Amino acid sequence: MTIEPPQTARQLNPMWDCPDVEAAVATLVSALQRHQATITGIRPADPGRAMVLEEALDRLESVRGRPGFYPYMGSGFGRGPLVQLADGSVKWDLITGIGVHGFGHGDPDLVETAIRASLGDTVMQGNLQCNEEAVLFAETLLEAARPGTPLAHCFPCSTGALANENGLKICMQHRNGAPRILAFDHNFMGRTISMSQIGDIPGGRAGVPLSTLVDYLPFYDVQDPEGSLQRTMDALEMALWRYPDQHSCIVMELVQGEGGFNTATAEYLRPILDRCREVGIPIWFDEVQSFGRTDRMFRYQGLGLEEYADMVSVGKMSQVCATLYSDELNPKPGLLSATFLGGTVSLAVGRRIIQRLLEGDSYGEDGRHARLFQAFESGCRSIIERNPSYFPPVETPCRTPKTEFPHVGGVGGMMRLTPYGGQLAPLKALLHRLYDRGVIAFFCGHGPYHLRLLPPVGVLQPADVEAFLEQIELALDDA
Numbered sequence: 001m002t003i004e005p006p007q008t009a010r011q012l013n014p015m016w017d018c019p020d021v022e023a024a025v026a027t028l029v030s031a032l033q034r035h036q037a038t039i040t041g042i043r044p045a046d047p048g049r050a051m052v053l054e055e056a057l058d059r060l061e062s063v064r065g066r067p068g069f070y071p072y073m074g075s076g077f078g079r080g081p082l083v084q085l086a087d088g089s090v091k092w093d094l095i096t097g098i099g100v101h102g103f104g105h106g107d108p109d110l111v112e113t114a115i116r117a118s119l120g121d122t123v124m125q126g127n128l129q130c131n132e133e134a135v136l137f138a139e140t141l142l143e144a145a146r147p148g149t150p151l152a153h154c155f156p157c158s159t160g161a162l163a164n165e166n167g168l169k170i171c172m173q174h175r176n177g178a179p180r181i182l183a184f185d186h187n188f189m190g191r192t193i194s195m196s197q198i199g200d201i202p203g204g205r206a207g208v209p210l211s212t213l214v215d216y217l218p219f220y221d222v223q224d225p226e227g228s229l230q231r232t233m234d235a236l237e238m239a240l241w242r243y244p245d246q247h248s249c250i251v252m253e254l255v256q257g258e259g260g261f262n263t264a265t266a267e268y269l270r271p272i273l274d275r276c277r278e279v280g281i282p283i284w285f286d287e288v289q290s291f292g293r294t295d296r297m298f299r300y301q302g303l304g305l306e307e308y309a310d311m312v313s314v315g316k317m318s319q320v321c322a323t324l325y326s327d328e329l330n331p332k333p334g335l336l337s338a339t340f341l342g343g344t345v346s347l348a349v350g351r352r353i354i355q356r357l358l359e360g361d362s363y364g365e366d367g368r369h370a371r372l373f374q375a376f377e378s379g380c381r382s383i384i385e386r387n388p389s390y391f392p393p394v395e396t397p398c399r400t401p402k403t404e405f406p407h408v409g410g411v412g413g414m415m416r417l418t419p420y421g422g423q424l425a426p427l428k429a430l431l432h433r434l435y436d437r438g439v440i441a442f443f444c445g446h447g448p449y450h451l452r453l454l455p456p457v458g459v460l461q462p463a464d465v466e467a468f469l470e471q472i473e474l475a476l477d478d479a
C-alpha cells in the first residue's frame with residue numbers, strides 16, 4: 001500500500017493546480033506586463049483627461065466631507081515605484097499609502113498571488129471560520145519574528161489600531177487589570193478612542209473624553225544621548241514610584257513614524273527595558289509602520305533586542321495586521337475575536353510579501369534597504385551642500401543640545417530630510433511643488449517637521465533614489 005503525502009487544505013480545492021487556471025493566470029499576468037512596458041518614468045497629465053480627475057476628486061470630497069491633502073485619484077495602474085493617476089499623469093510614489101505598498105504598483109508576482117487567492121470561496125476570512133491562508137499568514141509572520149524572542153502566538157486582524165487594541169487588552173488582562181500605560185512622547189498607535197489617547201498627537205484626540213491613563217517618557221534625543229537616557233530613566237522611576245504595580249505595559253515604536261522618524265539606539269533602550277523587566281511590566285514594540293522596511297524585517301532584530309519582545313504589533317506592509325505575543329501573555333478565551341480576520345487576497349499577498357522580503361536581498365548591513373538609505377543619505381548631503389540656504393539649522397525643543405540636529409535621518413525605507421529649519425508651512429508648499437513635478441511624498445514630526453519618504457523598498461533600486469532626489473532638489477529651487 002502506498003501512503004499518499006499529506007495534502008494541505010488548499011490542495012483539496014479543485015481550482016488548485018488546475019491546468020485551465022494556470023493558463024488563465026499566465027495570460028493575465030503577461031497582459032499586465034505588456035501594458036506596464038508603457039510606463040517608463042514621470043509623465044505629465046494628459047490635458048484631455050483633466051476633467052476626469054477633477055470630477056473624481058469632487059465626488060471623493062463630497063462623500064468624505066473634505067478634500068484630500070493631494071488631488072490624488074489612482075487609475076488602478078502602475079509599475080513598481082511609478083503610479084498612473086486618473087488624469088493620465090505618472091508619478092513616483094514615495095509614500096505608498098503611508099507605507100502599505102512596499103512592492104509598489106502592479107507587482108506581477110503579487111498580482112499572480114492575488115489572482116489565485118481571489119478564486120477562493122470567500123472574500124473575507126473570519127475568526128469563527130477561516131481557510132488555510134489565515135494559518136499560513138500567521139505561521140509565516142511568527143516564524144520570521146520568533147528567533148531569540150519569547151513570541152509564541154499571532155492574532156491577525158484588519159487594522160493597525162485594532163492590533164494595538166488587542167495588544168492592550170492582552171497586557172491589561174495579564175496584569176490583572178492594571179490601568180496605566182507607559183508610552184513615549186511623540187508616539188503614534190492609531191485612531192481608536194484608546195489609541196488616540198496613548199498616541200501623542202493632541203489633534204487626534206480633540207473632543208474625545210479621556211479615559212486611558214498614560215505616563216509619557218521622553219524619547220531618545222539624538223542631540224543629547226546621555227542626557228536623554230537620564231531624563232527617561234528619571235521619568236520612568238517617577239512613574240513606577242507614583243503608581244506601583246499599576247502599569248499594564250510599556251509600548252514603543254523603535255523608529256517613531258508620525259512623530260518624525262526618530263530612531264533610538266540599543267544602548268539607550270536596554271536600561272529602560274531591563275528596568276521594566278525587573279518590575280514585571282510587559283514590553284511591547286509597535287512595528288506597524290517600521291515592519292519590513294528597516295535593516296531587518298523587525299527593527300528589534302536590527303537593534304539586537306529580541307529577548308525583550310513580549311509583544312509586537314505589525315501592519316501596513318504586511319497587508320493584514322497582527323498582534324504577536326508570548327505564551328505567558330496568551331489571553332483567556334473570549335478576550336479576542338472579530339468578525340473579520342482578513343481578506344483572502346490580503347492574507348495570501350501578505351504572506352508572499354513576507355516570504356519575498358526574507359528570500360531576497362533586503363536585509364543586513366549590506367542589504368538593499370541599507371543601500372537604499374545610504375544612497376538617500378549621500379544624495380541628500382550633496383543637495384544640502386549645493387543649496388545651504390534651504391537648510392538652516394533645525395530648531396528643536398532640546399534644551400541641552402550637544403550637536404546640531406541632523407538634516408537627514410531615518411533607517412532603511414524610512415527616510416527623512418529636514419529643509420527650512422523644520423518649519424511646516426514652507427515644507428507643505430514644497431510637498432505640493434514636488435507633487436506637481438511628479439513625486440509623491442509626505443511629512444512627519446510635531447516640530448520640527450520633516451519631508452517623509454516611505455518608498456516601495458521591495459522594488460526600488462539605489463539608481464532610482466538618484467532620480468527622485470533630482471526632482472526634490474529642483475522643487476527646492478522652485479521656492
Ligand SMILES: Cc1ncc(COP(=O)(O)O)c(C=O)c1O
Nearest residue numbers: 159160161188189190257288289
Ligand atoms: C506605529 C503605528 N501604530 C499603529 C498605527 C495604526 O495603524 P492603522 O492606521 O492601520 O490603524 C500606525 C499608523 O500609521 C502606526 O504608524
